[in-house]
Amino acid sequence: MKHSVNRPPTPDEDVTESPERDELTLGEIINIKLVESGEKENLMELVRDRLVESGWKDEMRIACREHVKKKGRKDVTVDELIRAITPKGRASVPDAVKEELLDRIQNFIRSAAL
């Protein structure tokens, strides 16, 4: 008999899919659902709009400029900038914006019946 005949059996489709499913965390599942339904994109747009309106983005841009001034504009990296402004950025989101977003997200989670 030729060796090619003795190939290992093709893996079963069903067998591979469920172990992957089990390994996904709840957070990842929600993320997938958000993306698939298009809600993630809606939320992104909402967040952006709200943060621009409230002047948060301008504040962040100023913080970036300060950092660039200190470090010199030729050496700055994106990672560095992100690291520099993230703590301030997270903390300075207006409460109203945060609440609006959280509300919407929670509605989504509930409606996703999880």
Added chain:
Amino acid sequence: MSNAEDNKSSHDQLSSQVFLDLVDSVIADVASECHRVARLGLDRDLEVVEEELRLSVEARAKVADPSNNLETNTKYVVDIFGQSHPPVATEVFNCMNCGRQIVAGRFAPHLERCMGKGRKARAKATRSTTASQNRNSRRNTSDNNQLASGPPGFEENVRRT
């Protein structure tokens, strides 16, 4: 009951996570944009501040540096064409009197000796007759000049110079 509470808290946690995720994305966008502006030099204000900073640092260094720069500047003045002139003229030419090659910067002293107009000139070569002639003539002139009260050492000083 507790189940619902558990659900709620985990829901809260989940939604917080999603929210933070969104905010981080926007932060990354802002950082990326600012990074681009900074690297491309699109921020005019930043450039101006940088330039001024650089110039002031340079000026400070120049003032603080005690050595070379200042000295060379006074010795080698640069004119508007960017040419620098050494303090002593270095061009060499032929003396029209004796025909020797003379450095331009040393021409005057050379002429003194060469044409016998200066004090040192012939006095060295012929001490006997001309020296005494010079002494006499110098005595007369010095009296007329009222430069010196005629101390005994005066002639010696004159002869030496």
